[in-house]
Amino acid sequence: MKPTTDLCDANEDNIAAGILRVVEPMFKAWGKSSAFAGQAHTLKVFEDNTLVRTALEQPGHGKVLVIDGGGSKRCALVGGNLGVLADKNGWAGIVVYGCVRDTLELNACTVGIRALDAHPMKSQKRGSGHENIPVALGHTVVHPGNWVYVDEDGVLISDNPLI
DSSP states (O other), rough: OOOHHHHHHHHHHHHTTTTTEEEEEEEEESSOHHHHHHHHHEOOSSBBBBBHHHHHHSTTTTEEHHHEOOOOSSSSEEHHHHHHHHHHTTOOOEEEEEEOOOOHHHHHHSSSEEEEEEOOSOOOOOOOEEEEEEEHHHHHHHHOOOOEEEEEEEEESSSSSSO
């Protein structure tokens, strides 16, 4: 994968047209993969990670799980056990507009993870939320199947694969 800086430089017209979107800086990094990319599989949940587990139990096929947790910092949506599931099932990465926990365990995982922060409390298990719908990472909309590019410099969302 090319660095996000190079992708931005080579795709200024796509940025101007809204085809390539740069997510505002807000994420911290966990996991061994500092850079990852793949098509988005989206979830919209709020303080409930039931659908997160269900998604990560499925084969990821190199996709990126994009979780719109509403920006909540009152509990974690991803922890060490889910990081292991993501590794085992072939997910390229996880981007959480919310929090994670078990950060030492997450750092031992191969999968790349971005989230707003760490929080020690687990989420609820109500089974609520939506899958494969447009979601938001701050002010940036991510549609199922969009391409997600992540590295140390930021997060990009593209309607089309970038070369």
